[in-house]
Amino acid sequence: MEFKEDLSIFLEEVEELLANTEENLVELEKAPSDEALVQEVFRAMHTIKGGAATLGFQDGVEVTHTMESILDTVRSGERKLTADVVDSLFLVLDWLSEWKVALETQSKRPSTQEIMKKIRGLEFGQDEGVASSKTACNDFSGASLEYSGGEVLGDPLGNTPGPFLAGRLKEALDDGSPVYKLAVRFRPETDLLSVRCFQTLVLVNEAVDVIGSLPSLEEVEAGEASDVLDIYIISDDQGMTAKRVAGSVQDVVQVSLVTYTGSGPGQSVGQHAGFPSGQRPGKSASQHPKQQSGHRAAGHTGQYVGQGKDSTPDTVIRRTNLGRTVRVDVGLLDFLLNTVGELVIDRTRLTQMASRLQAREETSVAGNEIAALSSRLQRASQELQEGIMRARLLPLNNIFTKFPRMIRDLSNRCGKQIVLEIRGEQTELDRTVIEAIDDPLIHILRNAVDHGIEMPEERRARGKPARGKVTLSAWHQENQVLVQVEDDGSGIDPNDVKASAMRKGLITEEAAAKLSDREAVELIFMPGFSTSQVATQVSGRGVGMDVVRSNLERINGHIEVTSQVGTGTAVTLRLPLTLAIMRSLLVDCSGLIYAIPTSSVEEVLVVAHDEIKTVKGRAALTVRGRVFPLVSLEGCLKDDPWMRNGNFKYAVLTRSQDEPLALGVDGLIGEEEIVVKEMGKILSRLKGIAGATILPQGDPALILDTNRLL
Amino acid sequence: MSSNHISQTHITGREVGQGRQIVAFSLGSEVYGVDIEKVREIIPIQKIVPVPRAPDFVEGIINLRGKVIPVLDLRKHFGFAKKEYSTEQRIVLTESDGESIGVIVDSVSTVLRISQDSVEGPAPVITGGEVDYIQGIAKVNDSLIVLLDLTRIISDAEKRALKDVDLASAVVK
Numbered sequence: 001m002e003f004k005e006d007l008s009i010f011l012e013e014v015e016e017l018l019a020n021t022e023e024n025l026v027e028l029e030k031a032p033s034d035e036a037l038v039q040e041v042f043r044a045m046h047t048i049k050g051g052a053a054t055l056g057f058q059d060g061v062e063v064t065h066t067m068e069s070i071l072d073t074v075r076s077g078e079r080k081l082t083a084d085v086v087d088s089l090f091l092v093l094d095w096l097s098e099w100k101v102a103l104e105t106q107s108k109r110p111s112t113q114e115i116m117k118k119i120r121g122l123e124f125g126q127d128e129g130v131a132s133s134k135t136a137c138n139d140f141s142g143a144s145l146e147y148s149g150g151e152v153l154g155d156p157l158g159n160t161p162g163p164f165l166a167g168r169l170k171e172a173l174d175d176g177s178p179v180y181k182l183a184v185r186f187r188p189e190t191d192l193l194s195v196r197c198f199q200t201l202v203l204v205n206e207a208v209d210v211i212g213s214l215p216s217l218e219e220v221e222a223g224e225a226s227d228v229l230d231i232y233i234i235s236d237d238q239g240m241t242a243k244r245v246a247g248s249v250q251d252v253v254q255v256s257l258v259t260y261t262g263s264g265p266g267q268s269v270g271q272h273a274g275f276p277s278g279q280r281p282g283k284s285a286s287q288h289p290k291q292q293s294g295h296r297a298a299g300h301t302g303q304y305v306g307q308g309k310d311s312t313p314d315t316v317i318r319r320t321n322l323g324r325t326v327r328v329d330v331g332l333l334d335f336l337l338n339t340v341g342e343l344v345i346d347r348t349r350l351t352q353m354a355s356r357l358q359a360r361e362e363t364s365v366a367g368n369e370i371a372a373l374s375s376r377l378q379r380a381s382q383e384l385q386e387g388i389m390r391a392r393l394l395p396l397n398n399i400f401t402k403f404p405r406m407i408r409d410l411s412n413r414c415g416k417q418i419v420l421e422i423r424g425e426q427t428e429l430d431r432t433v434i435e436a437i438d439d440p441l442i443h444i445l446r447n448a449v450d451h452g453i454e455m456p457e458e459r460r461a462r463g464k465p466a467r468g469k470v471t472l473s474a475w476h477q478e479n480q481v482l483v484q485v486e487d488d489g490s491g492i493d494p495n496d497v498k499a500s501a502m503r504k505g506l507i508t509e510e511a512a513a514k515l516s517d518r519e520a521v522e523l524i525f526m527p528g529f530s531t532s533q534v535a536t537q538v539s540g541r542g543v544g545m546d547v548v549r550s551n552l553e554r555i556n557g558h559i560e561v562t563s564q565v566g567t568g569t570a571v572t573l574r575l576p577l578t579l580a581i582m583r584s585l586l587v588d589c590s591g592l593i594y595a596i597p598t599s600s601v602e603e604v605l606v607v608a609h610d611e612i613k614t615v616k617g618r619a620a621l622t623v624r625g626r627v628f629p630l631v632s633l634e635g636c637l638k639d640d641p642w643m644r645n646g647n648f649k650y651a652v653l654t655r656s657q658d659e660p661l662a663l664g665v666d667g668l669i670g671e672e673e674i675v676v677k678e679m680g681k682i683l684s685r686l687k688g689i690a691g692a693t694i695l696p697q698g699d700p701a702l703i704l705d706t707n708r709l710l
Numbered sequence: 711m712s713s714n715h716i717s718q719t720h721i722t723g724r725e726v727g728q729g730r731q732i733v734a735f736s737l738g739s740e741v742y743g744v745d746i747e748k749v750r751e752i753i754p755i756q757k758i759v760p761v762p763r764a765p766d767f768v769e770g771i772i773n774l775r776g777k778v779i780p781v782l783d784l785r786k787h788f789g790f791a792k793k794e795y796s797t798e799q800r801i802v803l804t805e806s807d808g809e810s811i812g813v814i815v816d817s818v819s820t821v822l823r824i825s826q827d828s829v830e831g832p833a834p835v836i837t838g839g840e841v842d843y844i845q846g847i848a849k850v851n852d853s854l855i856v857l858l859d860l861t862r863i864i865s866d867a868e869k870r871a872l873k874d875v876d877l878a879s880a881v882v883k
Contacts, residue, residue, distance in 0.1 A: 105840050254821075339776070637762035638762065677777065680766060680809045682811070683764055687763060694773050700759045701759065702762075
C-alpha cells in the first residue's frame with residue numbers, strides 16, 4: 001500500500017505538530033489574547049486534518065475539524081479563549097497523541113465519542129456564563145473547571161431514577177433510542193430555584209424528547225426543587241441541543257451529559273464543567289472512574305489551574321520522544337549547499353594566495369601557514385558538502401512501497417496474474433531525483449503489466465508459469481543509481497514496432513528496413529508512438545515513452561530498453577545520485593569553460609587530425625570500429641555543428657539522442673564536482689544547456705546537456 | 711491594445727505631487743529612470759559569461775555571491791548599438807518573481823526625487839509604440855528622463871524567451 005510511507009511521514013509531522021501545539025498552548029494560557037498563537041494552533045489542527053483526510057483517517061479529521069471550528073470562533077473574536085477551550089485543546093492533544101501512537105503501533109485507535117462530545121459541547125458553547133462565574137480551581141480528576149463557590153455540589157451521576165422513570169427509560173432503551181442524561185446544576189442559593197428548574201425542564205422539553213426527570217416536573221411544580229436536576233432525554237444529536245438549551249437558563253452553572261445505558265452510572269460524554277472535587281479527592285476518585293483512568297490531561301489541568309496552588313504532585317509529565325530525526329526544509333538544504341559552494345570557491349582563492357606568498361622568500365612562512373590552513377579548510381568544506389548531500393538522500397522505498405498495490409490492482413483489472421518483486425528499495429537517491437522518477441516508473445510498470453505480461457492461458461501455452469513476474473530493482477553502479485523494471489512477458493517484437501511506426505508515419509519503409517533490432521525497439525521512444533492499437537484502461541493514452549524519456553533526461557538520467565521476444569523486457573533507468581552536485585568534465589571551448597556531466601561522457605580522445613574521416617561529407621571518428629560523427633562544441637553552440645573548425649585538440653565521446661557523437665573541444669580542464677545552480681526562468685529552457693555552476697575561480701560556467709546539444 | 715491608457719492610469723495611481731525617487735542612468739545619449747524600490751543593488755560591471763541559444767537581449771550570466779544571475783542588455787532590448795566594455799557600466803539588479811535579474815546600463819548618474827507634476831504620459835510618437843514599459847517622461851532641469859517599468863521589461867523578456875524556446879522546440883520536432 002502506498003500509504004505506508006506516507007503514513008510514516010504523516011506521523012512524523014503529527015508528532016512535531018503536537019509538540020509545537022503543546023508548547024503553544026502552554027504559552028496561550030499565559031497570554032490568551034495572543035492571536036498569533038491561536039493562529040498557530042489552528043494551523044496545526046488544520047495540517048493534521050489535511051493529512052488525516054488524505055490518508056483516510058476519518059476519526060482524526062472529525063476531531064481536528066471540530067477543534068478547528070472552535071478555534072475559528074476564537075480567531076474571529078466570537079469566543080474568548082476561556083479555560084475550557086484551552087482544556088479541551090489539551091484533551092484533543094492527548095487524544096491525538098493516543099491516536100498517533102495507535103496508528104504507529106497499528107493498534108486499536110481511541111474512540112472519538114468522548115472527545116467529540118467534549119469539544120462539541122464547547123462548540124455549541126453555552127459556557128459563557130460558566131466561564132465568567134468561575135475561578136480556576138484544581139480538579140485533578142479531569143480537565144474540568146467549575147464554579148468555585150466552595151460548595152460540594154454532589155455527584156453528577158449519583159441520583160438513580162425511581163421505578164416509574166426507570167421503566168420508561170428501559171422502554172426507550174429497548175426501542176433502541178439514544179438516551180442521554182442531562183445533569184443540570186444550579187448555583188447554590190439560587191433564588192427561585194424551582195422556577196429555574198421548571199424553566200429548564202420546559203425549555204428542554206421543547207427542544208427534545210424528555211422521558212422524565214429527577215426531580216420530576218410534578219415535583220418541581222410542587223416546589224420540590226434541588227440545585228441538581230437530572231433530565232433523561234432521547235436525542236439525535238448526542239444531547240447537544242438539549243445541553244445548549246439547558247445551559248442558557250439563568251443560574252445554571254453546569255450541564256453535563258452522559259449516555260444513559262441503564263446499567264451503571266453511565267458514560268460521561270459531554271461534561272465540560274466539573275466539580276470541585278479537588279476539595280474531596282477521595283470521593284472524586286471513586287466516583288469518576290472514567291475520568292480517573294489516567295487522562296494525561298490531568299497533568300495539563302494541574303499545571304494550568306494549579307498556578308499558585310500546591311498542585312505539582314498532580315502534574316503528569318508526558319514522556320517525550322524527540323526521535324533521532326529532524327525534518328528540514330529542502331530550501332534550507334539548498335541554501336546550505338550554496339553557502340558551502342562559496343566556501344569552496346574562497347578556499348581555492350586562499351590556496352592561490354598561499355602559493356603567491358610562498359613564492360616570495362620574505363613571505364614564504366606566512367604562505368606556508370596559509371597553505372596548511374587552506375588544506376584543512378578544504379577537508380572541512382568537503383565533508384560539509386558531502387554531509388549536506390547525504391541529508392538530501394532518501395531511500396527509493398519512498399516511492400516503491402506503493403507499487404505492489406498498484407500492480408495488484410492493475411493485474412486484477414486485466415485478468416492477469418502478476419507478482420511484483422522489489423529489490424534494493426533501500427538504495428538512496430537525492431529527493432529531487434526520486435520525485436522525478438515517480439511518474440516514469442508508474443508508466444513503465446503499467447506498460448509491463450499491460451503490454452509485457454501475457455494472459456495466464458497464453459503463458460501456459462508458451463510453457464511459462466501462469467503467474468507473470470515483474471521485478472523492480474535498484475542498485476548503485478559507480479556514480480549512478482540504476483533502477484530496472486524487468487518482466488518475463490512477451491517482449492517487444494522489433495517487427496511489430498517497425499510496422500507500427502510506419503503506420504503512424506513516424507518512419508519510412510526504407511529507414512525501417514535499415515534498422516537493427518535494437519534500434520527498432522528504440523522506436524518506442526519516438527513521440528506519438530504506442531504499439532497498443534487501442535488505448536487501454538491500464539496504460540491510458542496521451543503519455544508515451546517519449547515523455548518518460550524526456551522527463552528522465554531533464555534530471556540528467558538515461559533510459560535503455562532491452563527486450564527478447566517471448567522472454568521479456570527490461571527497462572533500465574540510469575540516474576544521477578543527485579541533481580545538486582554533479583561530477584563533470586570541464587572543457588575549454590573558445591576561451592569559455594563548459595561542464596559536461598561525466599555520466600554522459602564515454603571517453604575523451606586526443607584528436608589527430610589525420611584520423612578524422614569523412615562520411616557523406618561530414619567529419620567522423622572511428623573508435624574501435626564504432627563511428628562517431630564529429631562536431632565542434634563551438635559549432636553546436638552556434639547552431640552550426642558542422643562548422644569547419646580544425647582547432648580543437650580533443651574529442652569527447654558522448655551520445656546525442658541515443659546516437660554516438662564526438663564533440664570537439666579546445667582543451668580539457670579536468671574533472672570536478674560541480675554545484676548545479678538555477679539560472680532563472682529566462683534561461684531555464686535552453687536546448688542543450690542543463691544549468692550553470694560556479695567554477696572554483698569564481699566565474700560562472702554552463703553545464704551542457706549533450707543529449708540535446710544538436 | 712490600449713496600453714497607453716494602462717500606463718497612464720499606472721502613473722496617476724501613484725502618489726501624485728508627493729514625488730518619487732528614481733535611479734537615473736544613461737543609455738547612449740538618453741537618460742532613463744527606474745523607481746528606486748525596484749532596484750535591489752547596483753554593482754560595477756563584471757565578467758559576464760555568454761549563454762549560447764539565449765534570447766539575444768540576454769547578455770549572459772554573472773556570479774553574484776555564489777548565485778548565478780542572468781544579465782540583460784538594455785541597449786539590445788531597445789535596439790541601440792552595442793557599446794564597448796567600459797568601467798562606467800553598471801549592472802542594476804532587480805527582482806522578478808523572486809528571482810534576481812541584472813540589467814546593464816552605460817552609467818548610473820544619480821538618485822533623483824521627481825515630482826509627479828513633471829511627469830507626462832508617454833506620447834506614442836516619442837516612444838515608438840513601445841509604451842508597455844515606459845511609464846512616462848519626466849522633465850528635470852530641461853532634460854528628459856524616460857521612466858521605465860523594469861518589472862515589465864523583464865516579464866516581457868521572459869515571455870519572449872519562453873516563446874522563442876517553444877518555437878525552437880517545435881521546429882526541432
